[in-house]
Amino acid sequence: MKQQYRQILSTLKPFVKWAGGKRQLMPVLNENLPKIFGTYHEPFLGGGALLFHILTKQNKQKCSLSDLNADLILSYTVIRNRVDELIHSLKIHEKNYYKDSKSYYYSVRESNPGDEIEKTSRLLFLNRTCFNGLYRVNRKGKFNVPLGKYTNPNIVNEENLRFVSAILDSNRISIQCRDFEAVLGDVKKGDFIYFDPPYQPVSQTANFTSYTDKDFAYGDLSRLVKLCMDLDAKGCKVLLSNSNSADVIDMFSKKPWKINKIQATRSINSDSKKRSGHFELLIKNY
Numbered sequence: 001m002k003q004q005y006r007q008i009l010s011t012l013k014p015f016v017k018w019a020g021g022k023r024q025l026m027p028v029l030n031e032n033l034p035k036i037f038g039t040y041h042e043p044f045l046g047g048g049a050l051l052f053h054i055l056t057k058q059n060k061q062k063c064s065l066s067d068l069n070a071d072l073i074l075s076y077t078v079i080r081n082r083v084d085e086l087i088h089s090l091k092i093h094e095k096n097y098y099k100d101s102k103s104y105y106y107s108v109r110e111s112n113p114g115d116e117i118e119k120t121s122r123l124l125f126l127n128r129t130c131f132n133g134l135y136r137v138n139r140k141g142k143f144n145v146p147l148g149k150y151t152n153p154n155i156v157n158e159e160n161l162r163f164v165s166a167i168l169d170s171n172r173i174s175i176q177c178r179d180f181e182a183v184l185g186d187v188k189k190g191d192f193i194y195f196d197p198p199y200q201p202v203s204q205t206a207n208f209t210s211y212t213d214k215d216f217a218y219g220d221l222s223r224l225v226k227l228c229m230d231l232d233a234k235g236c237k238v239l240l241s242n243s244n245s246a247d248v249i250d251m252f253s254k255k256p257w258k259i260n261k262i263q264a265t266r267s268i269n270s271d272s273k274k275r276s277g278h279f280e281l282l283i284k285n286y
């Protein structure tokens with residue numbers, strides 16, 4: 001059993017590819033983690049790259065996780081509570097996709113299932129087969145990404161889904177759909193909060209913020225900055241990712257905030273040649 005658990009931990013990874021996901025930045029994020037902390041809070045959870053990294057290192061870690069995207073949060077809870085039914089539903093998608101990928105993809109994209117298993121298997125299926133694995137919705141909250149060019153997409157990653165289900169099935173982990181500011185009511189001194197919000201646009205063309213039907217606006221950034229100050233005053237350890245934006249640098253220019261410029265790869269540009277290196281910010285108060 002112990003060996004099985006160790007195997008789970010060494011291969012655990014996010015179950016969705018999420019725009020702005022942090023898998024490629026894991027070495028530098030890892031170097032910037034606090035040495036000790038109480039509960040881990042991730043209020044812009046997305047695909048949870050840092051969460052899974054932390055659980056790989058410390059599987060008993062207490063975690064409080066949230067995101068405003070209701071379909072995403074539903075996926076976490078369905079994977080935790082009903083993974084067998086989910087895998088069964090994904091296998092049906094896989095079978096149909098391989099008969100006629102184009103017409104099947106668009107029929108699933110147009111569908112709007114009410115059942116929670118079907119909703120989650122639709123999200124995971126579209127995530128595996130859509131262009132660039134990019135989750136994006138329009139103002140009506142409708143997923144609007146075209147079919148991707150894959151010859152053999154891994155639609156049912158059964159092993160990883162079971163690993164994720166096993167690790168999330170713990171009373172040490174809470175998962176909620178809510179706005180990021182609610183984290184203030186949950187934290188205690190010594191807790192660690194990682195914020196990975198939709199990034200502040202640095203140019204007219206770099207304004208990807210459509211994870212939900214509401215864009216992340218300048219007012220949200222101001223709320224986030226105020227929240228970071230309040231968390232600092234409570235004695236929490238705060239780590240924040242953002243774009244290399246002059247506004248953000250200015251907002252965190254005072255003590256105790258330390259700003260690191262780190263090299264990153266932008267993975268959501270549709271032109272793979274433009275996904276090369278750029279700088280982004282890693283800001284912390286410890």
Ligand SMILES: C[S@@+](CC[C@H](N)C(=O)[O-])C[C@H]1O[C@@H](n2cnc3c(N)ncnc32)[C@H](O)[C@@H]1O
Nearest residue numbers: 020021022044046047048049068179180196211
């Ligand atoms: C950059 S992504 C996080 C990516 C994540 N770190 C990963 O590794 O996949 C930002 C997330 O913030 C969520 N979000 C946007 N506005 C929010 C809000 N007001 N409150 C909470 N979450 C929000 C989006 O749904 C999205 O999942």
